[in-house]
Amino acid sequence: MRGMATKVRSGVSLLVAGAFLAGCSSAGPVQPGWTAQPGPSGAAGSSASAPASPDASSTAASEGAAPGSASSGAPQAVATAAAWKSFSDPGKAVSFDLPEDWIAQSVTPEEGALPGALKIEVKKPDGTFMAALRTGLPPSSTECPEASRRAYTVVSSVPVEVSAAGGEGTIPPRVVFRVIQGYKYFGSYGVTNVAGGTDGQACELRNILRGPAGKGDYSFGDVVSVRPFAPDEKVAPAKAFDTLDQAARYANEGSEFANVQRMLMSLKIKN
Numbered sequence: 640m641r642g643m644a645t646k647v648r649s650g651v652s653l654l655v656a657g658a659f660l661a662g663c664s665s666a667g668p669v670q671p672g673w674t675a676q677p678g679p680s681g682a683a684g685s686s687a688s689a690p691a692s693p694d695a696s697s698t699a700a701s702e703g704a705a706p707g708s709a710s711s712g713a714p715q716a717v718a719t720a721a722a723w724k725s726f727s728d729p730g731k732a733v734s735f736d737l738p739e740d741w742i743a744q745s746v747t748p749e750e751g752a753l754p755g756a757l758k759i760e761v762k763k764p765d766g767t768f769m770a771a772l773r774t775g776l777p778p779s780s781t782e783c784p785e786a787s788r789r790a791y792t793v794v795s796s797v798p799v800e801v802s803a804a805g806g807e808g809t810i811p812p813r814v815v816f817r818v819i820q821g822y823k824y825f826g827s828y829g830v831t832n833v834a835g836g837t838d839g840q841a842c843e844l845r846n847i848l849r850g851p852a853g854k855g856d857y858s859f860g861d862v863v864s865v866r867p868f869a870p871d872e873k874v875a876p877a878k879a880f881d882t883l884d885q886a887a888r889y890a891n892e893g894s895e896f897a898n899v900q901r902m903l904m905s906l907k908i909k910n
Contacts, residue, residue: 717897775855783842821867829860
């Protein structure tokens with residue numbers, strides 16, 4: 640027990656190792672439970688990942704569910720799918736788990752992707768799009784004029800063990816659900832090691848993992864990036880909420896996000 644306490648104090652996350660334990664009991668049949676919740680401010684991510692840039696330290700704290708976020712506080716188990724399966728591409732470069740009745744399908748990557756890039760779409764049995772895993776993404780612009788910045792909120796942020804390159808503007812990898820304010824609150828979930836912005840302001844929120852030099856970036860989420868949309872623009876598959884409370888309830892009370900979060904946290908990348 641003393642050794643385990645030492646590991647907790649040193650900031651090593653045990654979250655992923657216990658991710659698939661069932662934890663819900665009721666008068667009816669026992670259901671699978673998922674208790675991943677926002678960790679403490681500045682919680683460590685993958686020990687295998689490159690360290691965050693010192694310039695991103697204050698932003699990394701905000702991405703870790705710091706004060707001012709819409710996270711719900713006390714961890715609470717949320718039921719997830721009863722049965723799960725694993726998906727891997729033919730070259731076994733990437734893999735992840737998903738509910739047994741969800742469908743993972745390889746499709747043609749978008750124009751501009753690097754040679755050898757993958758795109759894998761995940762949908763529910765009725766065809767509802769849930770997420771896409773993309774590899775070989777070209778570097779994206781980091782320019783953000785002050786006049787275009789909007790307030791954003793970290794609704795959920797959980798450290799995850801996955802390979803990612805470090806550098807300027809990066810943080811330890813996390814599975815996040817964040818919203819950015821426009822005429823509504825536009826939300827998106829994904830895996831990222833890219834800081835949202837400084838002082839709670841951003842032009843867009845990117846669900847990006849920095850990849851090795853020459854290999855491109857990775858994205859696993861509903862959209863590669865979310866921004867304040869105009870009233871005449873299509874929002875889906877990103878989410879739109881009238882209030883921050885609605886966004887928090889989506890992340891903390893429903894099984895859809897619990898299933899998505901568990902799937903995103905299972906991502907493995909072979910470099």
